[in-house]
Amino acid sequence: MSRAVDYADPEPSAFASMLGGLIDANVENSPAKRKDFDDLAARVGIWVTDIDEGVTLEFQRGSLLVHNGLKPKRDITIRAEAETVMNLSNLRIGLFGMPVYYDEVGRGVAAKLVQGKLRIDGMLGNIATVNTVTRIFSVR
Numbered sequence: 001m002s003r004a005v006d007y008a009d010p011e012p013s014a015f016a017s018m019l020g021g022l023i024d025a026n027v028e029n030s031p032a033k034r035k036d037f038d039d040l041a042a043r044v045g046i047w048v049t050d051i052d053e054g055v056t057l058e059f060q061r062g063s064l065l066v067h068n069g070l071k072p073k074r075d076i077t078i079r080a081e082a083e084t085v086m087n088l089s090n091l092r093i094g095l096f097g098m099p100v101y102y103d104e105v106g107r108g109v110a111a112k113l114v115q116g117k118l119r120i121d122g123m124l125g126n127i128a129t130v131n132t133v134t135r136i137f138s139v140r
Helices: 014-029 031-039 082-088 104-115 124-137
Strands: 005-007 041-048 053-060 064-068 076-080 118-121
Touching: 005 014, 014 031, 014 053, 014 064, 014 124, 031 124, 041 082, 041 124, 076 082, 076 124, 082 104, 104 118
Parallel strands: 005 064, 041 076
Antiparallel strands: 041 053, 053 064, 076 118
């Protein structure tokens, strides 16, 4: 079987490598995450505001190409500080595959959204994509 995650750049940034590795491990260790991964076709940008660095995750139904930096034609773009981006990977997934926002981690992520410290550009038209990406990110 081919690797689920590949890198577009000859030298992926540390952030690109870390995120790609996290997603690769999650997909390998969870049949539910693998199904989401196999069904997802989207370009997702993540910009980490406190380190001024970003990646574009190009999900291609069963494979992922990780780009350094933000590439054009993204479906959604998540903008937040590193700690908030990492907290997305600690969100619990509840009923119907929806992220849980009522526990401590979830309340923290929801508060960042309300405060504008976590922005998700394109979220309104792509809420299903946001939820699927969140499930794939989550290590829980």
